Amino acid sequence: MWLPCGCTSKYVASSFARRTLASYLHVSGRSRCNVAAFMPEAAGLEGVSGRAALRELSVSNSESFWAAVARHRLCWSTPFHTVQDCDLSRGKIKWFEGGKLNVSVNCLDRHVHTCPERVALIWERDERGSEMKYTYGELLEMTCRLGNLLRRHGVKRGDCVTIYMPTCPLAVASMLACARIGAAHNVVFAGFSADALAERIRDAQSSTVITVNQGVRGGKVTELKKTVDTAMQSCPTVKQVFVAMRTDNPVTMTARDIAMEEYVFSYHDGDVFGCVADIGWITGHSYVVYGPLANGATTVLFESTPIYPDPGRYWDMVERLKINQFYGAPTAIRLLLKYGDQWVNKYDRSTLKTLGSVGEPINTEAWEWYHRVVGDGRCPVVDTWWQTETGGICIAPRPSDPDAEIVPGMAMRPFFGINPVLMDTEGEVLTSNNTSGALCMAQPWPGMARTIHNNHQRFIDTYFQPYPGYFFTGDGAYRSEEGYYQITGRLDDVINVSGHRIGTAEIEDVVNQCPAVAESAVVGYTHSIKGQGVYAFVVLKKGIDVQEADLSRQLNGMVSEKIAKYASPDFIQFAKRLPKTRSGKIMRRVLRKVVESDLEGLGDLSTLDDPAAVQEIIQGHEKLL
Ligand code: WT7
Numbered sequence: 001m002w003l004p005c006g007c008t009s010k011y012v013a014s015s016f017a018r019r020t021l022a023s024y025l026h027v028s029g030r031s032r033c034n035v036a037a038f039m040p041e042a043a044g045l046e047g048v049s050g051r052a053a054l055r056e057l058s059v060s061n062s063e064s065f066w067a068a069v070a071r072h073r074l075c076w077s078t079p080f081h082t083v084q085d086c087d088l089s090r091g092k093i094k095w096f097e098g099g100k101l102n103v104s105v106n107c108l109d110r111h112v113h114t115c116p117e118r119v120a121l122i123w124e125r126d127e128r129g130s131e132m133k134y135t136y137g138e139l140l141e142m143t144c145r146l147g148n149l150l151r152r153h154g155v156k157r158g159d160c161v162t163i164y165m166p167t168c169p170l171a172v173a174s175m176l177a178c179a180r181i182g183a184a185h186n187v188v189f190a191g192f193s194a195d196a197l198a199e200r201i202r203d204a205q206s207s208t209v210i211t212v213n214q215g216v217r218g219g220k221v222t223e224l225k226k227t228v229d230t231a232m233q234s235c236p237t238v239k240q241v242f243v244a245m246r247t248d249n250p251v252t253m254t255a256r257d258i259a260m261e262e263y264v265f266s267y268h269d270g271d272v273f274g275c276v277a278d279i280g281w282i283t284g285h286s287y288v289v290y291g292p293l294a295n296g297a298t299t300v301l302f303e304s305t306p307i308y309p310d311p312g313r314y315w316d317m318v319e320r321l322k323i324n325q326f327y328g329a330p331t332a333i334r335l336l337l338k339y340g341d342q343w344v345n346k347y348d349r350s351t352l353k354t355l356g357s358v359g360e361p362i363n364t365e366a367w368e369w370y371h372r373v374v375g376d377g378r379c380p381v382v383d384t385w386w387q388t389e390t391g392g393i394c395i396a397p398r399p400s401d402p403d404a405e406i407v408p409g410m411a412m413r414p415f416f417g418i419n420p421v422l423m424d425t426e427g428e429v430l431t432s433n434n435t436s437g438a439l440c441m442a443q444p445w446p447g448m449a450r451t452i453h454n455n456h457q458r459f460i461d462t463y464f465q466p467y468p469g470y471f472f473t474g475d476g477a478y479r480s481e482e483g484y485y486q487i488t489g490r491l492d493d494v495i496n497v498s499g500h501r502i503g504t505a506e507i508e509d510v511v512n513q514c515p516a517v518a519e520s521a522v523v524g525y526t527h528s529i530k531g532q533g534v535y536a537f538v539v540l541k542k543g544i545d546v547q548e549a550d551l552s553r554q555l556n557g558m559v560s561e562k563i564a565k566y567a568s569p570d571f572i573q574f575a576k577r578l579p580k581t582r583s584g585k586i587m588r589r590v591l592r593k594v595v596e597s598d599l600e601g602l603g604d605l606s607t608l609d610d611p612a613a614v615q616e617i618i619q620g621h622e623k624l625l
Contacts, residue, residue: 240256384489412484
């Protein structure tokens with residue numbers, strides 16, 4: 001959960017990152033003019049010419065770089081007195097101390113001051129062709145009204161409001177309204193189940209929830225309000241639930257529920273940034289809401305799915321909304337390329353300037369298709385690497401030199417202020433090129449996470465303990481001969497299904513709740529569309545006699561219900577036992593090799609308790625395929 005109240009530095013960086021993203025997403029000479037005009041002025045660095053030199057300086061003298069950018073690009077109600085007070089060896093991250101700003105003022109008021117009629121949001125509703133546009137003026141009004149409503153109902157500075165809504169203007173206004181009154185927001189992805197929602201509400205200690213009666217996605221209605229009602233059974237702290245109407249269908253209201261009215265819309269033209277992420281994920285926070293709005297851009301809120309009502313949806317939308325930059329996930333690209341080029345070619349994509357990719361490695365086939373078919377070979381594809389914890393893009397093929405090559409499937413170059421290093425298994429920095437290691441960051445930057453809510457020790461243990469003095473990303477990376485970075489994947493037991501990261505332990509936790517299950521182990525395997533799929537090994541309790549097919553269905557249902565549909569296993573293999581070390585740890589490395597059918601790569605089995613367990617697992621796997 002992010003805390004957007006007051007002067008959180010995360011959003012400071014997001015806004016800047018978006019600006020630079022916007023700059024490099026333009027391919028024309030205009031972008032260079034923008035950057036040339038903006039950067040030296042921003043940084044007070046008239047002597048520095050070219051983006052490569054500027055990036056160099058952003059790392060070697062990061063303090064004056066970020067100070068100048070923060071002063072130039074943001075409105076502060078109280079100026080900061082200390083640029084930074086960070087110590088990575090202790091996980092201490094402090095930026096712009098003494099400074100105060102309001103992120104909603106930065107996203108709205110200053111643009112309303114200069115251009116109130118500019119379109120801020122284009123809501124690409126699920127029903128094709130029914131898009132709605134909101135100006136900065138309208139968004140400010142909606143945000144202020146909501147802020148007042150929340151305040152009238154007792155929400156105050158420091159409270160945490162849970163937002164359980166689909167990607168829509170009211171959700172954006174709710175985020176900004178919280179930020180405006182100094183409350184934190186806890187945006188929960190609308191695909192999450194009642195249990196997952198309840199857990200997040202409890203963790204955030206929210207007393208206020210904002211939701212809609214029903215959601216619509218891919219033509220299907222989802223009962224969001226009913227899900228909230230179910231979650232409420234285990235959330236005694238919640239005092240009020242605001243309910244807006246996304247559809248016309250009334251829902252049962254309880255004493256706790258407060259109906260919200262709908263607002264005025266109008267239509268205007270504007271520049272259009274089309275990031276199709278859901279606001280329930282960090283990409284939506286940084287590149288749908290805060291980044292674009294802080295920079296006065298027009299942003300698209302995509303409510304639907306890439307294949308509703310047909311696989312041409314994205315490109316039809318690009319034509320209709322005249323989208324200039326399209327930012328999406330490899331999983332969707334892989335899905336769409338299977339349907340064929342005709343779904344793309346039907347539509348006019350001439351407004352597109354650049355195509356962005358985020359969330360997982362983009363494989364060569366998908367990259368080529370995105371570039372050749374979607375972008376007609378004329379739009380650069382930028383593979384952007386970053387994480388929830390980094391707040392914004394960290395490594396991407398930036399046009400520090402607009403003529404520089406872009407290598408397919410490579411995030412390539414570190415962004416301003418980002419100083420990546422690769423570590424070997426001994427914790428030593430690898431200095432040469434053409435090498436792989438654990439990806440760490442040697443310097444802090446304003447957008448990085450500063451803590452884990454209610455668990456600062458976990459923050460330190462996870463990100464700063466593994467490589468003292470460095471921020472550990474958890475990813476592995478390769479640095480090429482030319483010094484470009486390629487992300488190779490997660491180093492820990494987290495899998496990435498369709499761009500959604502999920503800990504294998506979370507899925508095991510649910511599977512293990514089934515009374516018939518003794519234990520389980522979940523691993524990811526390479527999936528041609530989803531990036532990774534979920535493969536579960538399940539050991540039944542002794543004496544249990546069930547049909548495996550029935551139990552599989554039951555387990556899939558449990559995972560869908562308790563976590564989300566995407567987490568539900570593609571394969572469930574029943575086994576007598578799991579391969580374990582003598583100290584009792586499941587050897588996941590071995591399981592991963594088995595599901596990838598890489599028996600050559602099983603590696604060192606000397607710590608294995610009983611080698612026969614591996615043979616059984618291999619046989620079971622072969623039977624299942
Ligand atoms: C993890 C972060 C970034 C916002 C959406 C996901 C993987 C992300 C790339 C990329 C290869 C990537 C990493 C990272 N990832 N972008 N361009 N190439 N891998 O945010 O849920 O915090 O996940 O996604 O493994 O650590 P997240």
